[in-house]
Amino acid sequence: MSSAVVVRGLEKRYGDVHAVRGIDFEVARGEVFGFLGPNGAGKSTTIKILCTLAQPTAGTAMVAGHDVVRERDAVRANIGLVFQETTLDDYLTAYQNLRFHGELYGVDSAILPARIEQVMRMVGLWDRRDGIVSTFSGGMKRRLEIARGLVHAPSVLFLDEPTIGLDPQTRSTIWGYIRELKQEHDITIFLTTHYMDEAENCDRIAIMDSGKLVALDEPSKLKAMVGKDRIQIRTADDEAAIVALRETLQIDAKILDGAVTFGVPAGEDFLPRLFAELPVPIRSASVARPTLDDVFLAFTGTTIRDAEATAAEKAAPFARGRL
Amino acid sequence: MSAAAVSRQASRHVTNRGLTSSLRTIKVVWHRELLRFVKDRPRLIAGVVQPVLYLFVMGTGISAMVPTTHGVPFRTFLFPGVMSMTVLFTCFFSAGSIVWDRELGFMREMMVAPVRRSAILVGKCLGGMTAGTVQGLAMVVIGWIGGVTITPRLVGTLLLELPLISFSLTAFGVAIATRMKSIQAFMAVMQVVLFPMFFASGALYPLQGLPSWLEALTRFDPLTYAVAPLRHAVLDAAGQGALAPKVTWGSFVVPVWLDLAIVAASAVLALALALPKFERSDV
Numbered sequence: 001m002s003s004a005v006v007v008r009g010l011e012k013r014y015g016d017v018h019a020v021r022g023i024d025f026e027v028a029r030g031e032v033f034g035f036l037g038p039n040g041a042g043k044s045t046t047i048k049i050l051c052t053l054a055q056p057t058a059g060t061a062m063v064a065g066h067d068v069v070r071e072r073d074a075v076r077a078n079i080g081l082v083f084q085e086t087t088l089d090d091y092l093t094a095y096q097n098l099r100f101h102g103e104l105y106g107v108d109s110a111i112l113p114a115r116i117e118q119v120m121r122m123v124g125l126w127d128r129r130d131g132i133v134s135t136f137s138g139g140m141k142r143r144l145e146i147a148r149g150l151v152h153a154p155s156v157l158f159l160d161e162p163t164i165g166l167d168p169q170t171r172s173t174i175w176g177y178i179r180e181l182k183q184e185h186d187i188t189i190f191l192t193t194h195y196m197d198e199a200e201n202c203d204r205i206a207i208m209d210s211g212k213l214v215a216l217d218e219p220s221k222l223k224a225m226v227g228k229d230r231i232q233i234r235t236a237d238d239e240a241a242i243v244a245l246r247e248t249l250q251i252d253a254k255i256l257d258g259a260v261t262f263g264v265p266a267g268e269d270f271l272p273r274l275f276a277e278l279p280v281p282i283r284s285a286s287v288a289r290p291t292l293d294d295v296f297l298a299f300t301g302t303t304i305r306d307a308e309a310t311a312a313e314k315a316a317p318f319a320r321g322r323l
Numbered sequence: 324m325s326a327a328a329v330s331r332q333a334s335r336h337v338t339n340r341g342l343t344s345s346l347r348t349i350k351v352v353w354h355r356e357l358l359r360f361v362k363d364r365p366r367l368i369a370g371v372v373q374p375v376l377y378l379f380v381m382g383t384g385i386s387a388m389v390p391t392t393h394g395v396p397f398r399t400f401l402f403p404g405v406m407s408m409t410v411l412f413t414c415f416f417s418a419g420s421i422v423w424d425r426e427l428g429f430m431r432e433m434m435v436a437p438v439r440r441s442a443i444l445v446g447k448c449l450g451g452m453t454a455g456t457v458q459g460l461a462m463v464v465i466g467w468i469g470g471v472t473i474t475p476r477l478v479g480t481l482l483l484e485l486p487l488i489s490f491s492l493t494a495f496g497v498a499i500a501t502r503m504k505s506i507q508a509f510m511a512v513m514q515v516v517l518f519p520m521f522f523a524s525g526a527l528y529p530l531q532g533l534p535s536w537l538e539a540l541t542r543f544d545p546l547t548y549a550v551a552p553l554r555h556a557v558l559d560a561a562g563q564g565a566l567a568p569k570v571t572w573g574s575f576v577v578p579v580w581l582d583l584a585i586v587a588a589s590a591v592l593a594l595a596l597a598l599p600k601f602e603r604s605d606v
Contacts, residue, residue, distance in 0.1 A: 053435065076437035087428040091359055103351040104436045106344065107333050115333040118326055148432075153334030185330060 004188035009059035021211035034202030080149030090134040105152035119147040139170035159191040196292040229267030232259040348442035356450020403553040404526030417451030418496025455489025477560035491590035498597040
């Protein structure tokens with residue numbers, strides 16, 4: 001078994017909606033693989049198929065060496081799942097939750113207590129093992145869920161937005177566990193996120209948009225591919241500035257996050273020229289090295305935040321006014 | 324053992340759909356139901372207060388009008404009825420945990436495990452069976468305090484009848500719970516199903532001498548066949564077994580064993596209704 005995940009020509013339709021439009025990729029054993037994309041890009045559907053929770057319309061997927069359709073139980077036994085929403089039993093203790101999981105997955109009862117202690121120590125919850133889960137904070141619950149996902153020693157761990165809704169400190173703690181897992185255990189980690197700064201921690205990233213994979217590589221290579229620095233300026237008249245940029249400097253700019261945004265090679269050297277030649281007064285300017293945000297922008301034509309806003313608008317047109 | 328060895332051992336779990344795996348699943352799910360039952364203080368308290376209220380307050384009040392029913396003191400007559408009522412409520416509440424689990428997300432944890440879903444469902448029913456039986460036995464203590472004759476033979480009979488009745492009632496609740504999307508909907512349907520079932524079961528009044536429409540209704544109520552054996556056992560212990568009212572179909576007197584067979588058949592039917600729905604449900 002060389003690859004932890006092998007996906008070939010995967011498609012999923014829900015009625016008229018073509019959620020996944022034929023994707024191919026492989027995840028190597030021991031890799032931390034990040035799945036990026038706005039809501040509605042097909043990310044969740046793909047993960048659901050890989051976790052045997054949905055059936056593909058076409059194509060195949062192998063996880064941990066087993067086919068997700070024909071060998072559903074073998075796949076389930078070899079993967080750990082941490083969902084976005086909590087799936088703990090609030091009324092039981094942390095320890096009872098993990099014991100339930102271990103017993104349900106048929107972990108040898110001679111080894112189970114040692115295993116539970118091991119994973120609980122890893123996430124720093126061993127001292128709280130007899131605490132009722134309902135008394136735990138959001139971050140503690142997430143840590144407990146990660147520990148639970150590891151009890152049966154899966155070969156692939158799926159983390160769906162593992163740090164969403166958590167404070168920055170807890171987020172970095174969770175990333176600490178992910179790195180520790182990668183170093184000390186023989187495990188592949190497949191995660192989704194839309195925090196671009198976190199995606200940098202992945203060995204490789206796949207960007208999904210409208211049901212297709214638009215990019216897949218190491219974060220540094222993806223950024224090198226984009227190549228340009230990103231300049232954002234705030235001006236007295238953004239529309240006029242965009243027209244002027246196109247006509248005088250032959251640069252395509254658009255408004256993103258409320259500022260006129262465009263990419264140029266060597267941004268700092270370009271600024272003096274910009275100030276000299278742009279007829280519209282500039283109030284402020286910023287130059288940034290390419291980030292994954294720019295990668296995302298380059299491949300999908302939008303920032304992930306704008307993409308999500310659009311998706312949200314489509315989903316709930318009446319919610320706009322309240323925002 | 325080293326950390327790596329523990330991890331290696333933990334990954335060697337049994338994964339098959341065989342009987343051992345299913346029995347293990349049933350045990351694990353059942354065990355969790357028990358943990359939840361024992362921890363649920365308000366429910367345990369309600370389980371004692373409610374029957375006390377019915378038996379002593381309502382029972383005493385009505386005895387003032389109706390001193391005897393079928394030749395036995397009304398409170399003794401009412402006792403098995405209240406017992407079946409508390410068992411019914413306990414079992415339906417246990418069944419409701421399916422809806423709770425789904426709403427709180429825990430159902431997902433069970434549904435994605437490499438186990439048979441039917442085993443999960445059976446584990447749930449066994450949990451309700453245990454809770455219902457414990458509730459029924461708590462009633463024995465309450466009845467004993469209230470002066471109902473309790474004999475070892477009665478306790479023995481109840482230990483056989485209560486698990487069967489509780490399992491069946493839980494399965495009945497589960498058949499409804501698997502069709503409910505929200506706990507509010509389940510509660511609403513409970514009100515619509517539970518009270519008619521209770522009122523039409525003969526738990527509160529004898530089954531003879533009723534208007535024909537009500538008589539017909541009682542004969543279709545599965546709870547009727549759960550109340551009759553309990554009442555027979557209780558009156559038998561009081562030395563008045565011969566006075567125990569039996570269910571009749573026209574001139575046919577339904578024997579206790581047939582009552583229990585009907586209860587068992589309802590359980591099978593309820594599970595048959597619940598299973599396909601549960602197997603297909605999304606996570």
